[in-house]
Amino acid sequence: MNDVDRCLICGEVIPEGSQVCTTCRNKYDIVTGETEEMAQELRDIADVLKITEGTDTNIRKSMESILRIADRLERTSNGKKRR
Structure with missing residues (x-):
């Protein structure tokens, strides 16, 4: 049962x-061609978070802040592209 494929966003x-999954694709307005790029970005984020698991609290907080900033910048950038 552990070898099933799961949604990179929600784990379904x-x-x-x-x-x-279809639900996340619809919820986040993901075009099928964007899925692989998004999957790679999620894997990269997961790798960063794995690195910070065992680190000092200050470093972990800094990395989380950087990821939030990057996310906001990307959403702003994507919003301009759609208009």
Whole structure:
């Protein structure tokens, strides 16, 4: 049961080969071609968070802040592209 594919956003079980479930795809307005790019970004974020798991609290807080800033900048950038 551990070898099933799961949505990279919510963790829901998904069909083999998929990256994101239909619910998240609709919720976040993900175009199918964007899914792989988004999956890579989520893997990169997960890697950063794994690195910071065992680090000093100040470093961990700094990394979390950097990730939030990057997320806001990306959302702002994506909002301008859609208009």
